[in-house]
Amino acid sequence: MDVRLKITDGEPVYRQIVRYIEERVRSGELAPGTLLPAERKLAEQLQVNRSTVSVAYDELRARGFIRSKQGSGTRVSEDAWGLEFRAPDWAGYVSQGIFQPTLPLVRLLWEENRRAENINLARGEMAPELWPVKQLQALAAELPPQVQLGYGDPRGEKSLRSTVSRHLADHYGIRMPAHRILITAGSQQGLHLVTQSLLRPGDAVALEKPSYAYSLPLFASAGVRMFPLPVDEDGLVPDEVMALHRRHRIRMVFVTPTHQNPTGTLLTPERRRRLIDICADLRIPIVEDDAHGALTLDGNPPPPPPLAAMAGADQQVIYLGTLSKTFAPGLRVGWMTGPTTVIDRIAGVREQMDFGISGITQAIAEQVLATGIWAENVRRLRSELTKRRNIMVDCLHRYFGDDLTFTIPQGSYHIWGKMKHPVRDRDLAERAIRSGVVIAPGSVYGAGPGYVRLTYASSPEADIEEGIRRLHRAWKDG
Numbered sequence: 094m095d096v097r098l099k100i101t102d103g104e105p106v107y108r109q110i111v112r113y114i115e116e117r118v119r120s121g122e123l124a125p126g127t128l129l130p131a132e133r134k135l136a137e138q139l140q141v142n143r144s145t146v147s148v149a150y151d152e153l154r155a156r157g158f159i160r161s162k163q164g165s166g167t168r169v170s171e172d173a174w175g176l177e178f179r180a181p182d183w184a185g186y187v188s189q190g191i192f193q194p195t196l197p198l199v200r201l202l203w204e205e206n207r208r209a210e211n212i213n214l215a216r217g218e219m220a221p222e223l224w225p226v227k228q229l230q231a232l233a234a235e236l237p238p239q240v241q242l243g244y245g246d247p248r249g250e251k252s253l254r255s256t257v258s259r260h261l262a263d264h265y266g267i268r269m270p271a272h273r274i275l276i277t278a279g280s281q282q283g284l285h286l287v288t289q290s291l292l293r294p295g296d297a298v299a300l301e302k303p304s305y306a307y308s309l310p311l312f313a314s315a316g317v318r319m320f321p322l323p324v325d326e327d328g329l330v331p332d333e334v335m336a337l338h339r340r341h342r343i344r345m346v347f348v349t350p351t352h353q354n355p356t357g358t359l360l361t362p363e364r365r366r367r368l369i370d371i372c373a374d375l376r377i378p379i380v381e382d383d384a385h386g387a388l389t390l391d392g393n394p395p396p397p398p399p400l401a402a403m404a405g406a407d408q409q410v411i412y413l414g415t416l417s418k419t420f421a422p423g424l425r426v427g428w429m430t431g432p433t434t435v436i437d438r439i440a441g442v443r444e445q446m447d448f449g450i451s452g453i454t455q456a457i458a459e460q461v462l463a464t465g466i467w468a469e470n471v472r473r474l475r476s477e478l479t480k481r482r483n484i485m486v487d488c489l490h491r492y493f494g495d496d497l498t499f500t501i502p503q504g505s506y507h508i509w510g511k512m513k514h515p516v517r518d519r520d521l522a523e524r525a526i527r528s529g530v531v532i533a534p535g536s537v538y539g540a541g542p543g544y545v546r547l548t549y550a551s552s553p554e555a556d557i558e559e560g561i562r563r564l565h566r567a568w569k570d571g
Contacts, residue, residue: 096130096138105197106141110149118158118169127169129159142523144204198519198537205531212560213551215533217305217354217506218422220551223477225421225470232457232466241452247444248436249276249428250452253459257414257428260462264387266402267412269430275440278450279427280384281309283413284347287380288315290442291435297341300539301329303509305354306347307539321539322346326500328353328360331368338375345378351396352385355538355546356509357502362397369406380411384418385505387471391479393503401430408432416458418506419471425450426458478506481549481557488561489547496568497545506550511535512568515543524567530560 098113100106117123129135132150136143150167153159161167206216241250248254254271261267277283284306292298294316300306302321312319320337322329329348337343348368350360360368372379381400389396401412415427429439443449461467485508486501499510512521518534525532535544547564549557 096135098139100139100141106139106145107149107152107197110135110139110146111152114149114153115156115158123169125169125171129167129169131166142201142205142526144201144208148200148204198522198534201526202522202531202533202537205526210529211526212530212556212563214547214549214557214560214564215531216551217548218417218551219474220553222553223474223550224423225466228461228466228470229421229424229457232460236453236456240456243452244448245452245455246440247275247449248440249274249449250455250459253455253462254428256459256463260467261414261430264468265383265414266398267407267430269401269407269412273430273433273436275429275431275436275443276450276455277413277415277427277429278425279417279422280382280413280415281311283415283427283429284309284380284382285311286429286439286443287345287411288312288317290439291378292317292344296344297337299334299337299343299346301348301353303355303535303538303540303544304347304349305538307537322348324353324356324358326358328358328364329368331364331371334368334371334377335375338377343375343377345380346372347380347382348400349382349384350400351383352388352502352505354385354505355507355533355535355540357500357505357507359396359503365397365400365403369400369403369409373405373409378409378411379406380413382413384413384415386414387419388475388478388506389504390482390502391475396504411435416461416467419474420461420467424454424458424461426454478550481554482508484554484557485547485549485561488558492561492565493568506548508547508549510545510547512543512545515541516568518542521545521568524570525564528563528567528570530563530567532564 098109100109114123130138132143132146136146150159154161157170159167160170202215205211206213251271253276254274257274258269258271261269277286288311292315295318297318297320298312299320299322301324303324306312320341320343322333328350334343334346350365352359379400383399386396386399399412400406401410411429411431413427413429416424417427482502489497489499496513497510498513499508502508518536522532522534533546535541535546538546552560
């Protein structure tokens with residue numbers, strides 16, 4: 094089959110491939126049984142990444158246009174020609190759902206991170222050797238007899254909320270009664286619940302720029318308008334909230350004050366107080382995401398208290414925490430704190446969505462927090478992450494020298510850097526993938542050209558240097 098598809102800008106490449114093949118099947122140009130090029134061969138012909146062709150072929154298979162058989166390759170379906178195509182127009186449906194499609198570049202990174210041959214310096218999660226597998230196995234084997242197996246309280250089991258209340262007081266200085274806590278399936282679900290429960294389409298919100306939240310479709314899916322708050326070496330600039338509010342009537346501010354993702358910055362105590370005061374005067378609620386707050390690396394002073402722990406802020410801050418970054422991402426347990434009326438409202442929405450998360454998972458999370466296992470694991474993680482950070486810092490200095498500038502992070506998983514000679518983000522990402530390493534370009538987080546986020550938590554120590562070497566080779570080849 095001779096593919097004469099000219100790739101254009103403005104539409105995801107995989108969709109252009111899908112449309113090209115679909116149109117030729119419908120017109121009869123591609124007869125039933127026609128052998129299509131292998132994924133790798135078609136990717137070479139079109140000069141695109143193989144994963145892009147894989148996504149296109151998956152879509153065509155799901156819609157019945159092609160079939161694949163081991164040893165026979167991929168062919169046009171025998172029963173596709175001559176039919177009236179009574180199947181729904183799934184392409185139309187998937188492009189019109191409430192949730193926005195995943196950004197093509199983000200989808201590419203997800204796909205490539207799953208390939209064993211690639212070194213992962215992009216995905217913000219712990220490498221498997223950092224997971225507390227033995228502790229989780231022991232906890233799962235000794236579940237309490239009263240574990241909830243039915244539909245529980247949509248706010249979360251009361252015993253877990255009481256445990257989280259003590260945990261927040263002991264480790265974060267946040268005094269929050271159990272009735273003002275709601276258990277979530279991680280911080281990201283917490284953000285989704287906030288946008289769906291408290292905001293309306295057209296509302297304006299302020300986000301740090303750059304911010305990992307720019308990679309999430311949930312804000313656009315809720316019809317919320319996003320406006321950037323600039324971030325410097327001391328974190329976001331609070332006075333910009335006033336300027337944005339004057340122009341756009343900001344309804345909510347989303348921030349990550351401690352080990353901000355992706356920049357790693359710490360919002361200074363003075364700016365924390367200033368942000369709280371400004372938002373109090375304007376009567377704007379703050380949503381504080383503190384996923385990485387406990388992960389201060391060895392040799393650094395403790396961070397300032399969370400916004401939710403500061404005097405007078407408990408009624409204006411919705412605080413999000415999670416076990417995903419400090420214990421195990423697959424456990425899918427987090428929490429949200431806020432005023433009673435807010436928690437009640439979100440619990441009502443939550444009950445309409447999913448009745449809450451598994452009682453078994455909640456029982457395990459309760460033991461993690463109540464027995465000291467969490468604190469012990471955080472100490473271990475800090476030490477392991479410190480070693481990985483130091484390895485990456487050393488490798489970046491040796492391979493890139495002055496061609497990449499960055500600040501050494503005091504905590505969390507990531508190094509945020511800027512190339513001396515910026516390149517187009519997608520070009521760098523694709524060249525890196527061809528070299529066998531996956532990185533997260535800055536545009537994913539709303540940054541300008543040349544920025545990159547490198548994760549030192551997601552790969553074994555031995556792979557970090559090889560990953561940086563591959564990235565340097567990809568950058569030099571450009």
